[in-house]
Amino acid sequence: MHVVHHSSEHYNLSTALRQPVAEGVTWTVPYGLLALIGIRPSAIENARALNLVYQFWIHTEVVRSIGWLGRVLNTPSHHRVHHGSNRRYLDRNHGSILIVWDRIFGTFEPEGEPVVYGLTRNIDTNNPARIATHEWRDIARDIAGSRTWSDRFGYLVRGPGWAYSRRPAAAV
Structure with a gap:
């Protein structure tokens, strides 16, 4: 949030x-x-x-x-x-x-x-609906692309520093 x-x-x-x-x-x-x-x-x-x-x-x-x-x-x-x-x-x-x-x-x-x-990944928009919801979409994408349940849970509850270190370089 x-x-x-x-x-x-x-x-x-x-x-x-x-x-x-x-x-x-x-x-x-x-x-x-x-x-x-x-x-x-x-x-x-x-x-x-x-x-x-x-x-x-x-x-x-x-x-x-x-x-x-x-x-x-x-x-x-x-x-x-x-x-x-x-x-x-x-x-x-x-x-x-x-x-x-x-x-x-x-x-x-x-x-x-x-x-x-x-x-860490700017969204380049002033659209309030996108600003309010983009992170939910990103979390869902990170969870779907995770290989372990531990990482899935981490993407849901941990901070950006933790997630930053697990994303492929091109996605950061």
Whole structure:
């Protein structure tokens, strides 16, 4: 679902607004589970709203650094890496507000080389229907072309860095 958000080859505040229509379906499970264990739906909604507000401002190339706060908080620089299609930037800097989790789990990557925005295979269209659905078609093609059940499952649930390394060079 999230690939829609990453499909823009430009990085600015409007990129923050490029959200998948069907993402509401994928968020139902984790947020539903939080509600089932007793967290008030209003608290869940407020946390989601705070997260979305924070996420908006980090979609910029204008802010280069926020100083020492970047050791703890996700910054525009950290998030630019997250949006990069450069091989070294794939599957990096997942943190929404805090970047400490990426530092702890080894998924942190500082911004070094210039970031190339977009997908590992750009789709070259502005058609909203194609933008919203192309990844489903690509996943189906990858699964159909897989030789093992492990790879089929991987194409369904793992990230672009994993898939990138398994596709033939011509398909990447």
